[in-house]
Amino acid sequence: MLKEKGESEQNYRDINVGTIQKFLAPGPFLAGLTRSTIQKLSTSIGLLGFQKKPHNLFACIRHHTTLAATGAVYGPQNPFLDPVIETSWWDFMPGIVKLLFGFFPSIMAWRNLRARARVAAAFKEYFANNGHVEASSLVKTMFEVNTTYGFELAEIAKMEIATCLALLSTSAIATFWTIFHLYANPIALADGRHDILAAIVGEKRNADGKLVRTVDLSLIKEKCPVLYSTFQETLRYHSSVISAKLVLEDMVLADQHYLKKGSTLMIPGPVVHSDTSIWGANANQFDHKRFMRNRVDTSAPNASAFRAFGGGATMCPGRYLSSNVIPALAAMIILQFDIAPISGRWVMPTTTKADIWNALPKPDYDIKVAVTPRKEAENVEWKFHWGISEEGHELSL
Ligand code: HEM
Incomplete structure (x- = not known):
């Protein structure tokens, strides 16, 4: 299609990636997308502690982050609301490596291809039903770019797979490891919980005498150095990019x-x-305070040595969104819940079966956990919001 229009693939790629970069850069759209994603997470995660059955930690995080991220991006007609499409997406992902090597994909990866076809068909229906009209401006603009370039609905739907790949392939994994490191180390957990107190912007008693605490999650980066450092250290420690x-x-x-x-x-x-000349003698260990500014016992890590989001012109444009949402989600979880492995001990899963193309390795196996409301916070109701409007109002999630 591009050739028919006399356009170069490079030109089209530049416009498409440029659109994503523009929307995901710091500004009102990023704030809105962050708020919408966190609002969805806050609602769904809030119910976790009331389910008696154990959860598979990674599967649970993946489910909630998938629905929140796609819901914020694709709007009310989000194709991932259909459990068949959500499952198909995760059935498709392990096939990517087989497709990359191109070794008889129609035989070796037929299940994955079938799953991908289901997702593409759902997106075709989504666009045919004008789902994008109610979606975020990112999706609307990308749809306009694609139609301007003469792509058919079926082609646009297939290309949406690439957007979903960027949106979904690493976020749940990064969240899983962040949560793992917080709960597996009681000191990191206590530090993280203490840290978030600095982001509490309101406290009052409700009619039942319960303490209602309001947390502004947009303050995490500035006011919760341990929690933010734990997130960055998670990326440093686990990145396979x-x-x-x-x-x-x-x-x-x-x-x-x-x-x-x-x-x-x-x-x-x-x-x-893992270069000790950059990160110090403990480069191979997880140090949840490594990225804290003003540390006196070590010099600040060299920013260009932090490769988790890549670098240069193709550096991940989703880094701001991820850096907003993942620590915020971690904050909402550690404030509200105790999480304990059913096995009685936190053991870090191996990652030998991870997808080699992915920037972060997924765990080889899941961890079964019990999630319960925090005892110390029994009489506290948490309210979360993201930022203050120009008029000085709290922007609720
Ligand atoms: C913790 C989460 C994430 C990690 C660790 C991550 C990591 C990366 C890495 C390593 C690259 C390649 C950079 C390079 O070539 O130098 C990349 C590219 C990209 N990422 Fe992310 N990413 C994350 C989340 C996201 C999210 C949420 C989005 C979208 C909303 C996104 C969109 C993209 C896009 C569009 C590219 C391609 C950029 C280009 O080729 O110009 N990423 N990401």
């Missing part, structure tokens, strides 16, 4: 590495993230 960059000019790096124009430079994130 390998960036590939094309060398545009002959150059010599650090007076010793000759890079030839036209060659491909691979930057393996885990190597950079």
Whole structure:
């Protein structure tokens, strides 16, 4: 289709990625998308502690983050509201590696392809029913770009798979590991819970005498250094990203590495993230306070050595959204719930079966947990919001 219109693929890619970058950069749209995602999470997560049965931690986080993220982006007609589509999406994902290697995909990955076809068909129906008209401006704008470029509904629907991949492939994994590290280490959990007290912006008693505490989750980055550091350390510790960059000019790096124009430079994130000359002698350990500013016992980590979101022109445009939503979700969970593994001990799952293309490795197996309302907060009702309007009103979720 692009060729028929005489457009170059590069030009189209630049416009499409440019649209995503524009919408996901700090500004009113990002704030609205963050608020909408967190509002959905707040509602669904709030009910967790009242279900008596044990939860599979990763599956549970993945389900709630998937519905919240897609709900905020795709609006009321979100195709993922259909459990068949949600399941199909996660059935498709393990097939990506088989498709990448292209080894008889129609035989080796037929189940994954069938699942992908179901998702694409659901998106075709979504666009045919004008679902995008009620969706976020990001989806509306991307639809306009795609129709301007002459794409048919079926093609637009297929391309939505790429957007879902960016939106969904890492967020649940990052949240899972953040929650794991908070609950597996009682000190990190106590630090995190104490930290969030700084983001409480209102306290009053309701008619039943219950203390109602209002938390402004937009203050986490600024006022909750331990919680935010735990999130960043989670990305540093678990990131499996390998960036590939094309060398545009002959150059010599650090007076010793000759890079030839036209060659491909691979930057393996885990190597950079475990370099003791950058991160100190404990680079291989999880230190939930590593990214705290004003630490006196160590120098601040070098920002360019933090590769979890990649770097350069293709650096992840979703980094602001993720950095808003994941710590906020962690805050809502640790304030409201105690979480204990049914096995009695937190054991970090292995990641040997993780998808090699993904920037973060998913756990090989799930952790069965009991989620109960926090005893210490029995008489507290939590209210969450994100930011203050220009008129000075709390912006409720
Ligand atoms: C913790 C969560 C996330 C992590 C760790 C992550 C990581 C990454 C990494 C490593 C890259 C490749 C960067 C490079 O080539 O240098 C990337 C690209 C990308 N990410 Fe994310 N990501 C996350 C969440 C998101 C979210 C929520 C979105 C969308 C809303 C998103 C959208 C994208 C897009 C569109 C690209 C491609 C950029 C391009 O090619 O120009 N990501 N991400």
